[in-house]
Amino acid sequence: MKRWYVWLGAAVSLVFLYFALRGLQLQQVWAGVRTANYWWLVPGVAVYFLAVWARTWRWHYLLRPVQRVSLRNLFPILVIGYMGNNVYPARAGEVIRAYVLKRRERVDMSPSLATIVVERIFDGVVMLFFVFVALPFTPLPEWMRRTVVLSSALFFGLLLAFFILAASPRQARAVYVWAVGRFVPEAWRPRVTAVLDRFMDGLGCLRSGRDVAMVFVTSVAIWLTETVKYWFVMHGFGFSVPFYVLMLMAAVVNLATTLPSSPGYVGTFDGPGIAILAAFGVQAALAASYTLVLHAALWFPITALGVYYMWHERVSWSDFGAAERARRSEPEVVGTEMRDARQREVR
Template identity: 25%
Template sequence: MARLPFTWPRLLKALVSLCLLAYVVWLVDWHQVAALWRDGRLYQLWPGPLLLTLGLWVAAARWRLMLAAQGVEISHRQALTLYWRATFFGVFLPGVIGGDVVRAVLCQRATGANPAVIAFGIAAERLAGMWCLAAIGTIGVLLLPDALKSAFSVSLIGLTPAMALLIPLLVWAALCGRHVLAKLTRPLWVATLSAAVVRMMDSLARVPAGVFSKVLVAGLVFQFSEILVFALFGHILGLTVPWHVWMFVVPLVYLATVLPVSVGGLGVREGALVWLLAQAGVVSASAALLALLIYLNRVVTASVGAVLDGTDERLTLKPPPLFDQLDK
């Protein structure tokens, strides 16, 4: 496999990830880990990879729906294989969109479809997924008791409801105003961005409402499967965290990974989880152990993608030049 070129932004992201992850590991009470091992409770974590696999299965179905709406036909098995392989690279590649870029490259090589069409399918799927996160977080906010709401800042409480409202509004505005956007020709970067938005909105307008509804339902199922892993692992660790707190905290954790300061969100995700659970009254050591277990569960599940990538010589990934732009 070709090496990714060295860049200072990539190095800084790696350092941020390592520092944050080291801090989380330092917070872990290893006596608690030993006690869990002796009690046999660590073996109860086995449903974690299965739940993430179920989530990937649903996510692949969601992606396949978006591709089919644009005339790109692939089997569900092929979509799942590509999604799984891209998930593995997304764990380790710099930038939170690394896995999506890999998925686009693999899909283009497997289907020969127009790269712009594939890129739209992934972008629309991700946008729908972000709205699903925001919607679940909004439900969590509505269910939070006043005592817990006071433990979080107003900006955190209002983040997911604001996103749940803004995402549809912005999409609607872009759909209605795409003819105006098409007339923007200066400066060059505005023209380029406007043209990209117009193409995406034109493609979105061709997606049947029924298909997009199924994509949203699949997105909600996928996000709930992730939340269920957090709740399950928290229960095994003896954390008394109600469901509505998980529905509020987990979307914020994943939204934090959008910040372009680490490798694949590593460290940011774990640090955000520790901090948010601490505000909800969870001991930092237990929250840190939960964050570490969630990360290891993600790595174990994603590693299946490495096996799949190595067994198909025709589609073994060689990083394309597009990766050079991930950190710029």
């Protein structure tokens, strides 16, 4: 992990926390935390793990063109990855997830990382869909509308680019082989080309309109289910807002967590969440109490289960560093495999 990125994430988190807590009476925030009805967390956590299971099914579906992996085997790997996102900056859990999948199921990291990138793009598209659903009912400030427009251009642009790559693999390969030959040192060309070939394998699910529709519908179901957790936890704090407000909150906070931040999305989750609720008439201290508890309820269960699966799968903390090293070294391994294959063909 680059040290400058860690410091950047810490700075972004501090800025968000400053604006989130500025002007609040912390005694009132603590009073809201202390007097909440925590029984509402029970159905909230149960619903959240339904969403995690749906995420596992989506990943299983995306991996089918690469290799079929059972849901039973994928679930612990996905949970370990989400735990990694919660305890390391820069969404390092995504690399950890691909590394553990490679170690357990012998799936190359490049195509599995491609499926994870596709997941994230679909998540972003669904978040924007939630915002558009809420727009007729929510007078968003101008800065937020501009952010939505820019985010829409980014996510839909990435999705379109991936569709083009998936629909025209031969043409895409011709382009990146030319680019590699033009801009990459000769010694690295076979390795980089091999990694790009494997990455393209991970986009296989985007070649079918039925598969794309299935992934999109599943993504909508995942985020609606997760928003139901927001709804359950809200009942423990004695306030009520329409469900579309919680959809908007889920969309904005999860788009904000794509920014660099400290591990666990400190600040980038809390600041926008408090601001959305306050804009819809929830008292600021109560909004802060709710958002902080919701954040903890999203963070702790999946992290605790991830630690358990680390022990069960015999994954050590040192493997997290090995995951990044494996990602960097995979081109060399793949290049060696390709040379060996060509030599066998000659024989």
